[in-house]
Amino acid sequence: MTELTAKPDVRPANPNFSSGPCSKRPGWSLDQLAGTPLGRSHRAKPGKAKLAEAIDLTRKVLQVPENYRIGIVPASDTGAVEMALWSLLGARGVDMLAWESFGSGWVTDVIKQLKLDDARVLEAPYGELPDLAAVDFSRDVVFTWNGTTSGVRVPNGDWIPADREGLTICDATSAAFAQDLDFDKLDVVTFSWQKVLGGEAAHGVLILSPRAVERLESYTPSWPLPKIFRLTKGGKLIEGVFRGETINTPSMLCVEDYLDALKWADGLGGLDALRGRADANLKVLSDWVERTDWVDFLAVDPNTMSNTSVCLKVTDAGVRTLSADDQAAFAKGMVSALDAEGVAYDIGAYRDAPSGLRIWAGATIEASDLAALTAWLDWAFQSEKAKLPQAA
Template sequence: MTSLTAMPDVRPANPNFSSGPCSKRPGWSLDGLSGAPLGRSHRAKPGKSKLAEAIDLTRKVLNVPEDYRIGIVPASDTGAVEMALWSLLGARGVDMLAWESFGKGWVTDVVKQLKLDNARVLDAPYGALPDLSAVDFTSDVVFTWNGTTSGVRVPNGDWIPANREGLTICDATSAAFAQELPFDKLDVVTFSWQKVLGGEAAHGVLILSPRAVERLESYTPLWPLPKIFRLTKSGKLIEGIFRGETINTPSMLCVEDYLDALKWADRVGGLDGLRARADANLQVLADWVDRSSWTGFLAIDPQTRSNTSVCLKVTDQDVLALDDKAQAAFAKAIAARLDQEGVAYDIGAYRDAPSGLRIWAGATVETSDLKALTAWLDWAYAIEKANLAQAA
């Protein structure tokens, strides 16, 4: 066995690099959830108190303005986005921005399900952003802040005017708690607990600006709304949703887990601390990519590289000479080998994305684990490259 294929000495202490559900916070244990009011109604005082606390801590950690509503809603980030699309769109034209799988999914909802004939799609291939200067802000605008499946994020909110006429609806699920969200430029923000904070799945968060509330109270969509999408009653916002009176039954164990993560986030410095951790993790991977002879970022522009869902492509010329199926098999073999060794779980590219690797670098991942992982990535690549040469 050559030095290139000798196993590294140091393993990541935590091999969980999945992009969702994501790694639990450092030091997490079930003991931290002992305060959950299990077996109780979420409408009883203890349950309502926990839900209200989760909303209050979300506001604190994310620096959400006081006049924005925060609601806990069903069906993860998908549910939160769907509620916004089905409840708010149709009042005016809409620009749909898509550069990765989930953004393309919202395009399908608007064009094929809601069948809006005044929808305009601005798209870009994986690795790039659409032309943000071409967005029409007299229309509503729907976009993902961070492309979870492409590793491409918008660099800031400077492209969004303060005097916009339409609403901005932002799917921020892998950006919230890791990137700066300029709430004055965003009318709807959605995310799920299972991303940057590593919470348990199935719950979403919906944040509404006063402009979004005004739209809800002044506009009635032409289509019927399922019960779990209904945010108004008799033309008025259902305020209870934004005080912890959820539309359907939440898991109080999941709520307790979210509270545990929020309190940890507060202890490590709030949003600034979380961003610093994710940025340090991205830097570890960027430094390794700079040294690498076989991999690169899927994101073309360094200013748009995600600090959470880091997407990589294989750049080895011998691999690129293969057909698409063989290239995908090569990347999958690297991921499978590291999974088999218990070094890194779930780091294959998203099923609809270009072949490669996707490594979660959010705040709950320790920088030391990513440093250890890079040596194992080189090891797995060397093994698979040797196998490729032998097969030839």
């Protein structure tokens, strides 16, 4: 029987490595939310002031251009993306990029729900990107900046021309605050603050360029828009949405929590500091993968490797000879063992992704916790492999 590796002596101080909702910032506690105007209308002065402050701090920390609108919208990043798709698409053809489950979900919405005839799909398998050179920017383009379920991101915005004719609609939910978003190349940006900043779920952020606003005010879709998606009235943008007058009632407790995260990020040094923390976290995992023979990144090209949603695959020859179902069971066994030990929660691969592990490495994670986790990953692998028949 294979000799088992002893349990490591050091445990992560914070075992929360979920890819969403993600870990709270270091030092977070409910006490920091004491200033929340609970029991008050979000349209009263205190509530409106909090929402406006959240928008202003978002602009500062994320380095959003002054002429871009920022709005807080319902239903997390999904709500923000759907609002953009239903409100903006249909004016011209659209190229849909998909290389993981969420991008594929937007494809389904555009083709099966909006039923756009002139929709072209550019796909790639998990771990890779579609051919970015094949994108036609005379059309609208919909893509994720960072594929949360594949750990693959676009390397930069250089592939997007400044003189594009169509709009670029970017789901940036696991990229915002950890990666450089080239706003000059982006007309719509969406994210949820539950990702890199570890905020509470259910709220999305919608960022619009002047070109996107022009489309909204000059184009009316052929389909009816639910009230929750409407961004214009009488052919003009509803400006209040971008001053904190939300379309539906927000949770002021969640807004206060987001403000706490933004102030923490601003105090660290803003976007550069947040990106630096995520990059350092990725390096911890990269160094471990380099010296470990049973694991590799799902991302094929290191230049497209995510520094937030890090996806890993088991490459050990003995495990790779198993059936797909047994490989998935092996990975789930590792995840369960780590959960039972209280050293890592929620690190299984996304349900539609190839079997393996997904470890959040965004800015709220401490590098020391990831370093401690790697030893436990080795322990969990050895423990599961010892259960296989060939281990005898």
